[in-house]
Amino acid sequence: MxxxxxxxxxxxxxxxxxxxxxxxxxxxxxxxxxxxxxxxxxxxxxxxxxxxxxxxxxxxxxxxxxxxxxxxxxxxxxxxxxxxxxxxxxxxxxxxxxxxxxxxxxxxxxxxxxxxxxxxxxxxxxxxxxxxxxxxxxxxxxxxxxxxxxxxxxxxxxxxxxxxxxxxxxxxxxxxxxxxxxxxxxxxxxxxxxxxxxxxxxxxxxxxxxxxxxxxxxxxxxxxxxxxxxxxxxxxxxxxxxxxxxxxxxxxxxxxxxxxxxxxxxxxxxxxxxxxxxxxxxxxxxxxxxxxxxSAMRDDGLAEMLRCIRCGACMNHCVVFRQIGGHAYGGTYPGPMGSVLTPALDGLAASRDLPNACTMNGKCQEVCPVAIPLPTLLRGWREKSWREGLEPVTLRSGLGLWAWAARRPWLYRAGVRWAIRAMRLAGRGWIAKLPLAGGWTGGRDFPAPAAESFMDRYRKGER
The missing domain is CATH 3.40.50.10420 (NagB/RpiA/CoA transferase-like)
Structure with a gap:
């Protein structure tokens, strides 16, 4: 899948x-x-x-x-x-x-x-x-x-x-x-x-x-x-x-x-x-x-998606759709509205990638003429996918490791500092290749991070 x-x-x-x-x-x-x-x-x-x-x-x-x-x-x-x-x-x-x-x-x-x-x-x-x-x-x-x-x-x-x-x-x-x-x-x-x-x-x-x-x-x-x-x-x-x-x-x-x-x-x-x-x-x-x-969508918490009047504004403004077009979504309906509809029509197990591909920047909801809360509905599919164990083991393990570190602020901040130094060494301004980020660098360069993390700058009083 x-x-x-x-x-x-x-x-x-x-x-x-x-x-x-x-x-x-x-x-x-x-x-x-x-x-x-x-x-x-x-x-x-x-x-x-x-x-x-x-x-x-x-x-x-x-x-x-x-x-x-x-x-x-x-x-x-x-x-x-x-x-x-x-x-x-x-x-x-x-x-x-x-x-x-x-x-x-x-x-x-x-x-x-x-x-x-x-x-x-x-x-x-x-x-x-x-x-x-x-x-x-x-x-x-x-x-x-x-x-x-x-x-x-x-x-x-x-x-x-x-x-x-x-x-x-x-x-x-x-x-x-x-x-x-x-x-x-x-x-x-x-x-x-x-x-x-x-x-x-x-x-x-x-x-x-x-x-x-x-x-x-x-x-x-x-x-x-x-x-x-x-x-x-x-x-x-x-x-x-x-x-x-x-x-x-x-x-x-x-x-x-x-x-x-x-x-x-x-x-x-x-x-x-x-x-x-x-x-x-x-x-x-x-x-x-x-x-x-x-009818099942109406009864299963997706009633707001039935407002859709098929204008296409959500996909015209979607940063993901603008990069990959419609066919990459794999279903009848592409873009943000398709990422909500396809799991309902084809089953979540066959399309769980679509809600996860969203950046959640909210532009789709902002331009929707009937105010469909698309990011909220997409988060709902993500939560259901997690509850039903549809996410791959590697993702669940990775998030578990991240959560373990995030509960230990001193360790998390030390890891961020180390990652910043390593990433800045990997490229000047832009990074062409980066371990564990091949999905990004395969299609575009990755911007090198600032010299210090947000938290370090915040503690110094920078606003």
Whole structure:
């Protein structure tokens, strides 16, 4: 387990192109989000209201689910319930088979990735075209998303250009973003419009009206909603909000936190299939409501994580994510939010490295638009891992030795003085190699310590 995580991290740290790609996008997102929030004096109050909305829904989830089902059914949609990922995939595949679908047009959905829907469609022999440009890129590359907003964040435009030249029927000639987008349009547009079934996720489910809200930057959700004969929505049960007013409030926070925009380019509300007199739309609409561990999270002390509106701000500001990208985390969801969610979804024994990889600097909680206490939740996973004996013997022994020394201040301070002298001898200003610190020096130099410890300077009256 730990060896696999370490190997992914080592590979990420050694990948110079990855660092360039991540910084290009995350750095821009951080700056834009800062400007957008700085121009919104009431952000703090809006954030408190958003957290209260989500907490209220989570506490009354059963009632809102019943209300949403009734309203969605009244609009003509068919609501399905899935307790697990396998159940959700089976429901979607069965709907596709009943529709005689040979191909589906899918809009970007992290819930779809979480339940393994792309693999389920492939196993069923159903073709899949991704309507989101970044999802198309990673589909061509045979990879998983590395970010919940920008799935192909880990690739530079130069790498995307090479991929399009290798895989597109009519690749671009001019090396520009516009030309590459046109190449993707030529490749995909016919497949999108010819798909039998459209599959999308949902940013919000509105309980009192049965409406579904999708938010995209490319209009790709509409391409999975309007042209196909059948439209399927897959959504986690935590996506519920009581009313349109609550959805709009959360949308203001989502867009600013994700991309720094006041409103995302395409925000769509829809309910039910095509009605008499409508010019377009699907003949059937199905909504698959997925639990997949969410009820257990609510009952096991992780209810606050269900506030998450999937904006990606926590990872854009995370010093760890910015160094290693998303794939190193190994799960569906990367970054701080993924380090909380993955142990809940995949089990702590298989992912205990993630909570331990956090620096606990608290930036993720600071920028979260719904005030999720991510460091607190991560500490909770660390404590549970310790209680259940999942930490390796070497770590438990090492911490035991440290604790033994820390209870003897004279010994601890003597050890610190010796370590400072040894480390200063190992390098001038920066240390390239250091015993027991290979995990750090393998990817970067270690700063040499000051000549004296903090306690020694404090005793001398230095402030």
């Amino acid at each position: 730990s060896r696999a995580f370490d190997a992914r991290v080592d590979a990420a740290l050694a990948d110079r192109q990855l660092k360039i790609a991540v910084e290009r996008t995350a750095g821009t997102a951080e700056a834009k989000r800062g400007a957008a929030i700085g121009a919104w004096p009431s952000f703090g109050a809006a954030r408190e209201r958003a957290a209260a909305i989500k907490d209220h829904v989570i506490a009354n989830l059963g009632a809102y689910l019943v209300q949403f089902e009734a309203a969605a059914t009244a609009s003509g949609a068919t609501v399905h319930w899935a307790a697990t990922a396998d159940e959700a995939c089976a429901i979607v595949v069965e709907i596709c088979r009943k529709a005689g679908a040979k191909s589906v047009a899918r809009s970007k959905s992290m819930l779809g990735e979480e339940i393994g829907l792309p693999h389920a469609l492939e196993a069923a022999g159903i073709g899949r075209v991704e309507t989101d440009l970044a999802e198309h890129i990673i589909q061509l590359a045979g990879e998983r998303p590395s970010h919940i907003i920008w799935p192909a964040m880990h690739k530079t435009r130069e790498q995307v250009s090479e991929l399009f030249h290798a895989r597109h029927r009519e690749p671009h000639v001019e090396e520009s973003i516009v030309a590459m987008a046109a190449s993707a349009r030529r490749q995909l547009r016919g497949e999108m419009l010819g798909a039998d079934v459209g599959i999308s996720g949902a940013n919000f489910l509105i309980a009192d009206s049965g409406q579904v809200c999708t938010v995209t930057n490319e209009g790709n959700a509409e391409l999975s909603l309007v042209p196909p004969r059948v439209h399927i929505v897959t959504a986690g049960i935590e996506k519920l909000v009581p009313s349109m007013d609550h959805a709009v409030h959360l949308l203001r926070l989502l867009a600013r936190s994700a991309t720094g925009a006041a409103l995302t380019q395409y925000t769509t509300f829809y309910a039910g299939p095509k009605r008499a007199g409508d010019r377009d739309g699907p003949e059937e609409m199905h909504i698959v409501l997925v639990d997949n561990g969410r």
